[in-house]
Amino acid sequence: MRGINPPLFVYMKNPTIAAIATALDNSGIAIIRVSGDEAIDIVSKLFITPSGKLLSDCKSGTINYGHIIFNSDVIDEVYVSLFRSPNSYTREDVVEINTHGGIYVTKKVLAVLLKNGCRLAMPGEFSKRAFLNGRIDLSQAEAVMELINSENDLSLKSGISKLSGSVYKKIKEIRDEIIYEIAHIESALDDPEHISLDNYSEEIRNKIDKILKELTKLSDSTETGRIIRNGIKTVIVGKPNVGKSSVMNVLLGEDRAIVTDIEGTTRDSIEEGLKLGNINLRLIDTAGIRNSEDIIENIGIEKSITLCNDADLILFVIDSSRELDDNDIKIIKMTENKKMIILLNKTDKDMVVSEEDIDKLMSERGNASSTYHIIPVSAKENIGFDELSNVAESLFIDTNVINSNEVIITNLRHKANIDDAILSLNSVINSIELGMPEDFYTIDMMGAYTSLGYIIGEEVDDDLVNEIFSKFCMGK
């Protein structure tokens, strides 16, 4: 009973919803999707074919030419596709209107639909219905929602690979292994004279260790997943007058690509999303940061520490034309154990601080050179920032993972379920170590099996009994 919150529309029987299903740009063609019990009737009233044939008389799976006409006004010349329930994306009656008129006309067609009894679809509602009606499994539905939400190249890649079922496949593989072992134990318990469990605890231990490794890998990949989807929380720090504003300005730029404008967690800070190469940064812009040079003085040292603690990435700006001092050391202290990129700014001036000086300072503070990267930049001249995007990408995206098409879990719910499964399997290991009898293993193995099932929206049902009978030869 976890994981799925029924949407409000459960009170009604499939109210008809409509939305623009394609990206809203001026590329000319856009699709408006209508789904629900009255989809065909509503569009029929507005759609006039040259022959006068009604849409409600057309066959499922056909594309029909005609015009959208409302109050005697021809709004657009369109092609209308008809998919009757259950042979549609949502398994409801679905009508898709292909418009030609660009943003303005497309919006107008949508407005007419809304006037005639459709309700504007909530984000992801088509997918939700498709899921509720059994058209797609849970992980596919979530992937579809991510596709809708994401504009990011990498997210897109991950989304598509999930749609093709790679999460499903991986989780299913692991589940199959688990259920096989449970069935082995259970068949031996049911038929002890035919099936033996001698030396089994060692065997099962190895198998569970192997599964645990795979699950841990999957769980770890969620970190990457979150970052691909949401962007990297980034804070810029540095003592006064090192050029933080200039760095900000370069990053945000005149033609900056703002992805999101979300209210932050506090009243006095907002996050600005920007795209740096292949990845998204969520720059924590505090009230003071762009007006004042001194983030620490302005918002207080405690706040700064909190911000740094929450951040995925610290951009530490150092003025290469001035000697390092106590303020720099304070900041290093504040940012321990964080992924950090040190921007050695003002390379356009005479440099008095070298990369070696920083290395020295960092190693004195006990920071290994692998925990940070130094990039010489000039904010004034806009030099060195390509390097920044490469380094940031390498810090957060294991390119091997992406390129080898490994499964990346991109959802927190998935991660929670995987972690539950890991917990259950660790309990099995614990039971084995305690020398408990084998029938105790299956309790937690079933727990893991169930948790993993939530990810792909599959229940346990009679899986176990089927597995026992199909894989193990019982007596009599």
Place this chain on the structure above:
Amino acid sequence: MSSTIREKVDICVVGAGHAGCEAALACARLGFNTVIFTISVDSIALMPCNPNIGGSSKGHLVREIDALGGEMGKNIDKTFIQSKMLNVSKGPAVHSLRAQADKQMYSLEMRKVLESTNNLTIKQAEVTDILTVEDMKHIDDMNEIIPYERDMSNQEIAGVRINTGAIYECRAVILCTGTYLNARCLCGESITYTGPNGLMAATSLTSSLLNHGIKTRRFKTGTPARMDGRSLDYSKMEEQFGDEKIVPFSFSTNPDDIQKDQVSCFLTYTNEETHKIIRENLDRSPIYAGIIEGTGPRYCPSIEDKVVKFADKERHQVFLEPEGLFTNEMYVGGMSSSLPEDVQLKMYRTVPGMENCKIVKHAYAIEYDCIDANILNLSLMFKNIKGLFAGGQFNGSSGYEEAAAQGLMAGINASRLLQGKEPVIIDRSEGYIGVLIDDLVTKESREPYRMMTSRAEYRLLLRQDNADLRLRDIGFEIGLITEVQRDELEKKRCMIKSEIQRYKNTSVGANNRIQSFLLEHNSTPLKSGSTLAELLARPELNIVMLTEIDDDRPSLPDDVLKQVEIEIKYEGYIKRQISQVEAFKKMEGKKLPDDIDYDDVGSLRLEARAKLKALRPSSVGQASRISGVSPADISVLLVYLEHIKNGNK
């Protein structure tokens, strides 16, 4: 055929197998005038297949039947010839008692019990019709039914008619027809239209059921051959002994009274030669030739099935089990078959020790009519016919114990109906009986259903050792358990409780005596003080060992000590299951109104809507176990329930 005989009784039980006997005994013991019909009085409590009672999870059922006041446990305690507790090296949840029965004695003893029970009449006859209140209005004075249009959705039982035409009027009927309805037995090309063991089949009742809106389906099962014991060479087999200390099935049986000499079983194996003969003759197997229409159980496959499906297995076990003390017949466990007799003989003779075997009864497959129990309520009453109940193999189960458990519950609930009381429903957290009936009534099944411990979600709580603690109170409330028995149980409960408390409160110091005791049993010495309970929780120690250092232990019966040990040793696991049960009970407690209109519940998936409409589950919990009803559908149902609760319907 027609007759003018009309009798009036309270309850009619159709069939006197393991389900019928329990049903009839329960009704009669609860004071109802009961008739039990059987095709042959010599087949009462017949064991037409394996000669044993109990086994993994089935042993649990027998214990539960006993705790509720049923007869099976007592009857096997009187008639067993070998007894064994299975899985003793595993956890307490899967310990299971199994006893070899003297089949003939089992049957005779049960018949004796029936014959000496007040209010109970045995009648040898074939029941041909069920009669409803409406039917009774359409019967002429020769007891013939005048055809009329029936409303099949809402009927009430009024009696049965037998093959002589006589009518027994009653208020409840319990169908326990086993494998007899339109039975046919297959052995290769030879097909006979009989019930098990050559007994007469019942050929009329199915059409009467159909006329009342009860659909039947075809299941099959099978049994191996019986050998002349003199023709077997046991020196080539491994002898299998019973347990040294015999544990009774019934909580009312004194263990001291049943310690006796036991007979042995024998283990041998098939081999490549056996498998070759089977493969070469598969075309003569009615199953592989497509003659059998019924669905057989996967868990007791015929030897042909085993050879085909598990082709990589080089050998299969064969257990030779005695059928009783007054016969030398041996049951060939593991080699049921429907191959022709000549192939059977060849095949059996390849097995070591069976080279010269003589077949007394050949193996056969049997097909029969049964129902999909989804048309029953959890009380085992038909949804469309008030007062008509069903139990046993007729409900699509398999096994003597499964049958007896359902028969008992059907008998109890038929009596409750007549008493005007709510039915007794054992839920999945209270007993295997609950799991069994809930599965049969709720889930889809395509083969005869067998009990398994893995079907019980809360099996650590549903142990065979605590069936009395779980169910005796319910048995008392029903009226099948006496006050004396109930008081004894209460005493036991108190002893367990205070002994657990004593274990938790008794400190153990890290003194020399304790440390050397621990070392002696390969247990880590104490670093500081501990309690007896903490020591008992260690996997390497048990309650018997602790006697050494537990000077103040009161004298307690073994079954009390067993409970104390399990409760302390597995406390963590038990607590977890108890919290799972609480979650389970919450969903079971969310009742679905009888008049709920599933068409009115938006957003249910089509499949779920259809299933819910057909099954009409009693609670959200039961709904969640229907295949085709997803967690999303359950969310929808929950939201809907909240919605109508708030008066927004």
